[in-house]
Amino acid sequence: MTEASTTDSPDSGTPPPGPGESSMQKLERNWSELLQEFRVVQTGTQILTGFLLTLPFQAKFSELDALQTTLYLCLVAGSALATALALTPVAVHRALFRHGAKAQIVTTGNRLALVTLAVVSLVLTGTIVFIFDVVVGNTASLVAGIAALLILAVLWIVLPLSIRPRPQA
DSSP states (O other): OOGGGSOSOTTTSSOOOOTTOOHHHHHHHHHHHHHHHHHHHHHHHHHHHHHHHHGGGSGGGGGOOHHHHHHHHHHHHHHHHHHHHHHHHHHHHHHHTTTTOHHHHHHHHHHHHHHHHHHHHHHHHHHHHHHHHHHTOHHHHHHHHHHHHHHHHIIIIIHHHHHSOOOOO
């Protein structure tokens, strides 16, 4: 998530306005930025879900062992969960629309974005494990899964935290 898409004051739920910007304008901008981020995540989860849903129709699918079948079903469930999480801010916005709850909508949307990214990282890692397991075997799948999880952790957690501006003391 970008810094601008999170609230600056997590205790109050209302970010302080920037130069020349009211609190409501900042909330509106943050909400717009969150929606743009969710559009990207939603597209990715829909593509991943579509890919997973086509697998049972492949010839080799019937050769999966019990563990592979269980992993596959967990991936489908996780992918569906990621899609649902990415759509939830829209439902929250609809339920709270015109109730003066923009700060709650933005704060909830931000939290949902973080949870969605966590679920997507697990589904993406699991999909890599699944594919490697089917194609080259168990050991390679574990190595690929660990590598994928580490790469996602670096790109989605370590990198953003390392470039985030530090509060001035």
